[in-house]
Amino acid sequence: MxxxxxxxxxxxxxxxxxxxxxxxxxxxxxxxxxxxxxxxxxxxxxxxxxxxxxxxxxxxxxxxxxxxxxxxxxxxxxxxxxxxxxxxxxxxxxxxxxxxxxxxSDHDAIELFFDKYRTFEFLNQNNLPTVKSYLNKTDFYKDLENRKINYPVFVKPVNGSASININKVTSNEELEILFNRFDNLIIQEFMDGNEYGIDVYIDFISLEPTSIFIKKKLKMRGGETDKSISVKEEKLFDLIKKFVAITNFKGIIDIDVFEVRGEYYISEVNPRFGGGYPHAYENGINVPKMIFNNLNSLVNKSEIGDYQEGKLMMKYSEIKTI
Ligand SMILES: Nc1ncnc2c1ncn2[C@@H]1O[C@H](COP(=O)(O)OP(=O)(O)O)[C@@H](O)[C@H]1O
Ligand SMILES: [Mg+2]
Missing domain, CATH: 3.40.50.20 (Rossmann fold)
Known part of the structure; x- marks a missing residue:
């Protein structure tokens, strides 16, 4: 053997x-x-x-x-x-x-959260704060008329990734141009505030979250967090625990959260290593170790909040020659 x-x-x-x-x-x-x-x-x-x-x-x-x-x-x-x-x-x-x-993670959870509109519906139904979203232009125009939503709004592909084709939109004309050019768009309220990237490990055996690492994004580049700072915030830890309890995620996941006027809103979830994971690792969040423990049938103990606050991450380029 x-x-x-x-x-x-x-x-x-x-x-x-x-x-x-x-x-x-x-x-x-x-x-x-x-x-x-x-x-x-x-x-x-x-x-x-x-x-x-x-x-x-x-x-x-x-x-x-x-x-x-x-x-x-x-x-x-x-x-x-x-x-x-x-x-x-x-x-x-x-x-x-x-x-x-x-x-x-399980197939149903992956599929549900790959679709940003189904993500919105699911979080809404489960009373978790999220970003108001529309798939249908007519519904959006109706709410616009009733002042339930206002410009600017944010328009992006419903199954997008890497920040490709994302747009801040300020008028019906702009919205129409985008809808004429592209299929499968989602319209969202524009979230004007801070953005957080949260790396979570959910144990494959206990199904409990064993690590939650919160970083505030200071700068994005090419859809990835380029500069960020580690933070600890009880309210956010609680929100993430609630989220994990109602979903079927396992292993490493990356959650995007907006903070607008002191409230947190879950935006999207990528059930894989996020581009900003190195920030977590360099602050002691050793996910490879957690994975190996699980592969060896060992349950991980909770390490939630076991990291230092105020640590900065700044990415830089390297070159590989072969
Ligand atoms: N509703 C919104 N309001 C303001 N900015 C947004 C909104 N949705 C997305 N963004 C910005 O666009 C980026 C990419 O959007 P996101 O939904 O995370 O898609 P992706 O799958 O491409 O990462 C986010 O990190 C954020 O900076
Ligand atoms: Mg994202």
Missing amino acids: DNSLNILVLSCGTRNKIIQYFKRELGEKGAVIATDCSPLAPALYEADKHYVVRRMNEKGYLDEILSICKENNIKGVLSLIDPELSFLAKHKQDFLDIGTFPIV
Whole structure:
């Protein structure tokens, strides 16, 4: 029996830090293997071993990944991109059958929160504060007339990510232009305030949140948190605990929250390592360790709020040559 704890990271892209953290945690206990559909993904070359694979939506992708898992005796597999989370969850059993644990939330939770309108409906129904949203222009115009909402509003793709195609809109004319050009848009009230990114770990065995790390975003760049500061806020910890209790998330998730006039509103959830996770790790939030504990059938103890407040994170570029 091979007892090594080999890990596979799918669609690693530019997330070199994540690969480094897993390698650091594993030490001699196993290997970190990475895949990407491009040979120009720098994180590939950070891993102990890597594969350039076909695109996720191409035929044969599942078999290709399953055979990499078999060949390398992979204990756990995770992905760093949104569209692949559903894929992993959907094929969970195929991975379990070959002894590989998909480190991912349940399919229903992933699908629900991939859709920003269903996210709004779900949070609303469960009395959790969220951002007022419309899918339908006519409904929006009706509320505009009744002054239930005012310009500016925020318009973005209902299934968007990486801040692609996001717009602040101040008139009907602008709104019409966007709706003529693009399908599947969502209209939201414009949230004018502070933004927070919250990294949460939910134990795969106890299903309890074991870590909640809150950072206030100071600057965004290319859809990722570029500069941020760690904060502790009881009201936010409580909101996140309530949220976790009513959802089916597992493992690492990243929650976006707005603060407007002292109130917190949940905006969106990405059930994967967020782009700002390195801030949490560098402040002692060791998610690779929590994952390895779970893979070894160990329950993690709660470490909620176990970090220093006021720590700044500033990203900077590095270069990989091969
Ligand atoms: N309703 C809103 N009001 C103001 N700004 C918003 C609103 N929705 C999104 N944004 C801004 O756009 C960014 C991207 O939107 P988000 O919904 O998080 O989509 P993505 O999936 O692209 O991260 C957010 O981080 C925030 O800065
Ligand atoms: Mg976001």
